[in-house]
Amino acid sequence: MAPHLLLVLHILFFLAGLSGKRGVSTVRHVSLKQGGSITIPCLYDLRYRNSVKYWCAGSSILGCSSVVHTDHPKTSGKTSISDDINQRVFTVTMTSLSSSDSDYYWCIVERKNKAGDGDRLQISADITAYIPGLYVDQQEVTGVVGQNVTVQCYYSEAGARGRWCRMGGKCLLNSGTLDGTSVTLHQQTNIVTNGNVLMVIMRALRMVDTGWYRCANGYYQMPVHITVNQQTTKQNTITFSNTATCDHFPCTQPLLSFIMAPLVSLLELMIYNS
Structure with missing residues (x-):
């Protein structure tokens, strides 16, 4: 069979695999002002928990260019990637966006002996959009x-x-x-x-x-x-203004002051009225 026919069949089988249920999902189209930042979540199935994750730029998963991935490097320029295996989501953050960042991107997980599983989104950073x-x-x-x-x-x-x-x-x-x-x-x-x-x-x-x-x-x-x-939970506490530092428990001075103060006032009132 001619080599170019083998290549066509390979691509067809690959696309057939992608047409099934994907194990990766993200948003479809994000619109941003130039200079802004965005965090993109890429959700994945449990079976991909320990797989390497990629952020790839390009319209096709076959020919996209890897920007960052979770094994190395996790940061490249103004793009970074992190993976939360407990929540099964990896996130990509892009900062200081410019019109040159407007492109298609892919959230991809690596599969052993298979083509990567992924989902595509579009990012539009429009310099003219107010x-x-x-x-x-x-x-x-x-x-x-x-x-x-x-x-x-x-x-x-x-x-x-x-x-x-x-x-x-x-x-x-x-x-x-x-x-x-x-x-x-x-x-x-x-x-x-x-x-x-x-x-x-x-x-x-x-x-x-x-x-x-x-x-x-x-x-x-x-x-x-x-x-x-x-x-x-917040606990309400009562603070006495006339307190003392006590070396031994119990400390009676704050309690004594609390009791004696109103008694002294009452005694003064009784003397005044007598």
Whole structure:
């Protein structure tokens, strides 16, 4: 068989493998202003927990150029990668974005004796855009168990509706629940940007709500990480102003002063009225 036919068959078998269920997932298209920063989460299956992860630039997984990977190097220029094997997500952070960073990228995990498994996204860093297609005030939001947390997603396409999704899970177009947590969605008009705002309120937070979410509008998506912390317990203490340093327990001077002060005042009042 001709060599070029073998190459074609190899590519077809490779693409057939990619057409099945992928073990890696990320967002689709992120729009940013020049000079901004972005953190991209790449979720992966349990079977890839100990695999090497790559961040690769290029439209095709076959010919993309590796930028950083989790074994070495973890940082290259303004791009860094980290892997949380417990949450099964590796994240890539790009800073000081410029128009030259606008490209297709791949989240890829290495597979032994097989082509890498991956998912593709597009990053647009537009030097001329005043307002990105979809953005948030901050990608990292912190909440407390039992309390609410609010995220605001801004998008420039007036009249469109935004969605709130748990990455790797389902999406909400209207108020509802995500994995048992109540979520309220408010679609509003932003007069300043002539666009819309999706206000997301996650209520009565639980520890299991910690994770990656995304705002979505049309083809644009923006990842948001929510961290839920336990409530801190504060103890109320009474401090006496007239205290003493005691070498031995019990120390009676603070208690004695606490009792004697009102008695002295009462005695003075009785003498004054007599």
